[in-house]
Amino acid sequence: MAExxxxxxxxxxxxxxxxxxxxxxxxxxxxxxxxxxxxxxxGLYDKxxxxxxxxTPISEGGYTGVGIGASFIGVRPIIExxxxxxxxxxxxxxxxxxxxxxxMSGGQLEAPIVVRSPGGTAHQLGAQHSARMEKVFMGIAGxxxxxxxxxxxxxxxxxxxxxxxxxxxxxxxxxxxxMKGEVPDEEYFMPLEGSEVAREGSDVxxxxxxxxxxxxxxxAEILASKHGINAEVIDLFxxxxxxxxxxxxxxxxxxxxxxxxxxxxxxxxxxxxxAIINEECFFELDAPPVRVSAENVPIPYNHKLEKMAIPTAxxxxxxxxKQLGLS
Amino acid sequence: MKPxxxxxxxxxxxxxxxxxxxxxxxxxxxxxxxxxxxxxGEEACAHGVLEAARPGHDYVMTxxxxxxxxxxxxxxxxxxxxxxxxxxxxxxxxxxxxxxIFGAEHRFMGGYALVGGPFPLAAGIAKGIKLKGGDExxxxxxxxxxxxxxxxxxxxxxxxxxxxPVLYICENNLYGIGTxxxxxxxxxxxxxxxxxxDIPSAQVDGQDIDIxxxxxxxxxxxxxxxxxxxxLELMTYRYRGHSMSDSNAYRAKxxxxxxxxxxxxxxxxxxxxxxxxxxxxxxEQMDSEIIAEIEDDIIKFAEESHEPSAELLDKYVxxxxxxxxxxxxx
Numbered sequence: 220m221a222e223x224x225x226x227x228x229x230x231x232x233x234x235x236x237x238x239x240x241x242x243x244x245x246x247x248x249x250x251x252x253x254x255x256x257x258x259x260x261x262g263l264y265d266k267x268x269x270x271x272x273x274x275t276p277i278s279e280g281g282y283t284g285v286g287i288g289a290s291f292i293g294v295r296p297i298i299e300x301x302x303x304x305x306x307x308x309x310x311x312x313x314x315x316x317x318x319x320x321x322x323m324s325g326g327q328l329e330a331p332i333v334v335r336s337p338g339g340t341a342h343q344l345g346a347q348h349s350a351r352m353e354k355v356f357m358g359i360a361g362x363x364x365x366x367x368x369x370x371x372x373x374x375x376x377x378x379x380x381x382x383x384x385x386x387x388x389x390x391x392x393x394x395x396x397x398m399k400g401e402v403p404d405e406e407y408f409m410p411l412e413g414s415e416v417a418r419e420g421s422d423v424x425x426x427x428x429x430x431x432x433x434x435x436x437x438x439a440e441i442l443a444s445k446h447g448i449n450a451e452v453i454d455l456f457x458x459x460x461x462x463x464x465x466x467x468x469x470x471x472x473x474x475x476x477x478x479x480x481x482x483x484x485x486x487x488x489x490x491x492x493x494a495i496i497n498e499e500c501f502f503e504l505d506a507p508p509v510r511v512s513a514e515n516v517p518i519p520y521n522h523k524l525e526k527m528a529i530p531t532a533x534x535x536x537x538x539x540x541k542q543l544g545l546s
Numbered sequence: 547m548k549p550x551x552x553x554x555x556x557x558x559x560x561x562x563x564x565x566x567x568x569x570x571x572x573x574x575x576x577x578x579x580x581x582x583x584x585x586x587g588e589e590a591c592a593h594g595v596l597e598a599a600r601p602g603h604d605y606v607m608t609x610x611x612x613x614x615x616x617x618x619x620x621x622x623x624x625x626x627x628x629x630x631x632x633x634x635x636x637x638x639x640x641x642x643x644x645x646x647i648f649g650a651e652h653r654f655m656g657g658y659a660l661v662g663g664p665f666p667l668a669a670g671i672a673k674g675i676k677l678k679g680g681d682e683x684x685x686x687x688x689x690x691x692x693x694x695x696x697x698x699x700x701x702x703x704x705x706x707x708x709x710x711p712v713l714y715i716c717e718n719n720l721y722g723i724g725t726x727x728x729x730x731x732x733x734x735x736x737x738x739x740x741x742x743x744d745i746p747s748a749q750v751d752g753q754d755i756d757i758x759x760x761x762x763x764x765x766x767x768x769x770x771x772x773x774x775x776x777x778l779e780l781m782t783y784r785y786r787g788h789s790m791s792d793s794n795a796y797r798a799k800x801x802x803x804x805x806x807x808x809x810x811x812x813x814x815x816x817x818x819x820x821x822x823x824x825x826x827x828x829x830e831q832m833d834s835e836i837i838a839e840i841e842d843d844i845i846k847f848a849e850e851s852h853e854p855s856a857e858l859l860d861k862y863v864x865x866x867x868x869x870x871x872x873x874x875x876x
Contacts, residue, residue: 278700280696283666284665285704288668288674291655291674315660321863324642324650325639325641328655329865385865385868
């Protein structure tokens with residue numbers, strides 16, 4: 220099993236799918252000649268040419284619509300939006316058309332596109348380059364949302380997303396492209412629905428996704444080594460739909476839930492997971508579920524304030540201790 | 547257009563007029579719900595352009611004023627009317643409605659309700675045509691007011707730099723909902739806006755189908771020959787309000803009367819009568835037959851069809867049994 224960086228895993232998935240099917244194309248800003256801001260399409264322009272590796276103008280709504288239109292007649296576009304902040308500009312095409320076209324045409328057309336875009340707060344990028352907007356995408360019927368937390372998931376989710384007939388939004392993270400992880404040498408496909416147990420435990424469930432899985436895992440180590448608490452970590456790689464069965468199974472085992480998200484708390488993953496817990500397994504709970512979320516502020520430029528806005532593993536540890544009445 | 551075709555097209559345009567007028571009545575009778583945007587006055591646009599193209603082979607899409615473009619592309623008028631009546635026999639099984647008529651088997655790629663939404667979708671279909679190597683083109687009909695949305699500019703730029711086989715037809719009916727074009731738009735002549743994208747364009751009378759056809763022929767030939775996009779502006783007028791909820795109080799009666807004298811159906815009819823291609827009696831006979839067909843055949847079908855079954859409620863949200871959702875066939 221090879222160790223690949225997250226971007227290398229994405230690049231491998233692009234390359235394999237483009238080799239397999241001449242109608243798989245990729246498009247986005249600087250993805251061709253320049254090789255991609257995060258290198259996910261590095262070298263593909265030379266290999267597949269400008270008709271299939273398309274450098275777009277800075278026109279997010281426009282080129283996302285172009286990808287959707289092409290998908291109506293069998294093209295499989297992988298659209299990279301350089302930053303999720305720019306994906307706001309493509310929401311009309313994604314929500315009004317890609318997510319609805321099968322439905323409103325009575326099953327005649329569908330939009331099998333993949334949109335990849337990094338969200339998250341990186342280093343001092345300021346308010347308009349630090350958004351976490353998975354919460355916006357996951358509330359749209361007809362659109363799948365997945366979010367890889369490691370290289371294996373990045374590879375396997377993109378592979379399945381390209382082949383799936385639904386539009387899939389892949390929420391990546393600016394800080395994770397150089398993160399290393401094992402990826403199977405043979406072809407590998409992740410399911411687009413479900414969750415993974417990232418760490419087995421018995422005392423409390425920490426729900427994370429994308430980068431917050433890593434905070435949860437770090438918190439679980441601290442909880443185990445310093446406090447003797449055995450936390451389970453559930454990786455919610457699918458945000459739409461969320462894995463009701465997986466959430467229920469883990470909470471029914473540990474009877475406690477802490478949901479960890481990099482985004483602001485309102486109308487987000489945490490609130491949705493809490494709602495599912497209420498609906499599926501309320502009477503399994505030994506304590507009210509807790510959210511660990513970002514501060515409800517635009518992200519500041521100042522590095523010290525920026526760090527204050529975003530949760531850390533220590534915040535997760537503190538939330539667990541408080542929930543257990545130990546602090 | 548050949549003389550023999552003109553008589554057929556006259557009949558099609560008259561059918562389009564009567565079909566839309568009957569929709570108006572059905573809306574008043576509450577048989578049709580939601581929003582309803584009608585096409586009377588603009589018939590020469592869709593018919594002239596699509597006569598010059600190859601409907602069923604070429605891809606066609608438009609906005610929400612879409613019934614006639616769908617029918618001219620080959621979608622059955624019964625299926626369109628049943629859709630308006632929200633029946634399961636409708637072309638979209640009653641899930642789409644007036645603004646979302648689709649006929650994929652005829653390559654009618656839909657009616658969309660965001661005015662500029664189809665601009666990039668049409669360019670994308672054209673990109674797909676190019677990748678697959680066919681000689682089809684994509685024809686996108688939109689209103690003048692759509693040109694004030696951002697994706698208009700984004701798409702024209704991309705269509706040009708990528709030489710896409712897409713033909714944009716601007717049906718300029720002078721009003722964006724209830725606002726006259728000179729109050730909303732800095733450059734009133736829409737074809738001039740193409741100079742910013744180096745896209746060839748033309749502006750012609752959209753009420754005279756012979757003129758529309760000739761201009762469309764040039765445009766279609768240009769696009770099909772691989773020379774890239776083209777933009778054709780057709781000056782036209784809608785007789786009714788923007789939609790049924792529109793009181794139409796914003797237009798001067800004199801203006802309406804002036805355009806009423808340039809009715810596209812009457813222009814073609816009188817020209818054909820003069821050329822001996824049709825007599826007034828034949829035309830009147832044609833009209834009564836159309837009215838009877840709409841009533842006895844189309845409306846009856848829509849009325850008698852059943853409502854969509856409850857299982858359709860969530861049938862088309864996500865792909866059914868897509869193996870990749872489970873990570874492939876295991």
